[in-house]
Amino acid sequence: MTRPVHRVAPSTDIPIRQDSLRAHNLVLTFRQIAGAGRAPISRSELAAATGLTRPTISRIVDELLAAGLIEEAGPARSGSSGRPRVGLQPARTGPAGLGLDIRADVLSACVVDLTGTVRHLDFVPLSSWSPAPVLAELAGMARRAIAAAAAENLTVVGATLAVPGPVRDGVVRFAPALGWRDVDAGGALAPLGLPVLVDNDARLAALGELYGGEPELRDFVCVSGEFDIGAGLVLDGVQLRGWGGEIGHVMVRSDGAACACGATGCLQGLAGLGAILAAVPEVERDLRTSPAVQIDALVAAGDPRILTALDEAATALGIAVSALLNLVDVGTVLLGGGYSLLASWLTDGIGREVRRRVLTAAWSPIEIRPAPLGPDAAVIGAALSAVDRVRRDPNAWLAGLR
Known part of the structure; x- marks a missing residue:
């Protein structure tokens, strides 16, 4: 007996509304500007890279500039001759990510901006491996980091905690080296008032080396x-x-x-x-x-x-x-x-x-x-993970400014 085949319509069969198209084009443009390790890019280069028209690029760039997500990098030249171009790069103010990490001897907190630059790095000696005191100390470090970021015109948009073990929905299921089992680390940090993710420290270290190495x-x-x-x-x-x-x-x-x-x-x-x-x-x-x-x-x-x-x-x-x-x-x-x-x-x-x-x-x-990045890779990767939510899709940040 032949089983019936149920087909799902591909996404290309779904009509794209004007507001969805605008959001898509904004993401496409911003990713070109905010690409890891990328030099400042001009408006004309953006048009060529994205396939969007010059007027569309100009409108999107103006919106990103007004939102403080990008900044002009000053005159530069594409080659040995031609008119100087104005480069665009991620802003060093505005959204930032907070990373937290538990090491064998210290707790660490890190803030990075949209460029991936470390703007704050703090360490506190580890005095206990028990969940309650560790998470309480991390919460205090997070508040100090948020205040330090604000003093530099940075807004922390999210936090990520790196832990040595498997995690599910913010809960550290089992961290043998710490002796933790079913610890709701995400819930303990919820009073920070930020979106908080908890992830494996080795994965976050690899992310740190990818973007920050x-x-x-x-x-x-x-x-x-x-x-x-x-x-x-x-x-x-x-x-x-x-x-x-x-x-x-x-x-x-x-x-x-x-x-x-x-x-x-x-x-x-x-x-x-x-x-x-x-x-x-x-x-x-x-x-x-x-x-x-x-x-x-x-x-x-x-x-x-x-x-x-x-x-x-x-x-x-x-x-x-x-x-x-x-x-x-x-x-x-x-x-x-x-x-x-x-x-x-x-x-x-x-x-x-x-x-x-x-x-x-x-x-x-x-x-x-x-x-x-050595021992700092996990906390830097955690901070990059937090700010990467804006780097992947800045529309939510823009909506909050309206």
Whole structure:
């Protein structure tokens, strides 16, 4: 029996109203101006890039200028000759995003403007891992950041909290390294009066490296080691959504120790910063000092146990990363979070395993190096995530001004 085929009319069959067309063209134009790493662009270049007429571009540009979303960058020339053009770029005042992050030793808050420039960065030592005091401290940091932004004519339009674990609807479902389960972090920050998102720190670190790192980075995996080990993935300049990123809970040793997540043999138990530091048991874990900094100090002191632990961690990381690279074709592995501070002792061991295990490595070498933004990537990515809502669609901001 043949099943009936139910077809859904494509979106092109739906009529576009005049106001929808105007909103679409405004988004199209603004994205050309606000593109990551893009130089100021002239009105004539906008017309050529979007296919819109000069009068339409002029009207949209005037509206964006009046709303304070863009600004003129001064005279410039497209080439060696011709009339000077006036460039357009995102404004350094107006909408801004707020990022919040929980690290192994500090809480951090960051504000970025529409250009992606960091305008405020604050740190408070971590004194507890319990949800209530952590979220209360973050709320206080957020209020101070909002006030600092306002003093620079910036309006924080949203906040994003980076956490080491899977999140659903603002609830941290399980963060083994923190000991959090079903914590409504979004609800705790709701009194800020802003839209608040909660997302995985590794995904946000990858977003930070994409928009705030090096412009040529378009295909990469960012492996972050701080509380937990996570991996954010960017393909062709787009962050992969729906990607769990919990590489720290991939099994790398069948006879490995029990993990806080309930499984055994996880990468976290071999390559997590806490596991590396545990190789020197007489050194107590200090909440006020990053474990990466403590590890670095032990290396500087020449302790052979920490060097052995780092080599074992690099091997375990190489096994897990190789499995990922056999599934996804990227040419760069960034070591983020605390790993960025320890890259000198990790890259060789990771590279050794990658060359052994990744099928394409023989003819397509994979670069392994520290992440440009280092430990700040997650909080910067969180702030960029918040302001990116305006960058993707400025119509809601414009509607609020009317």
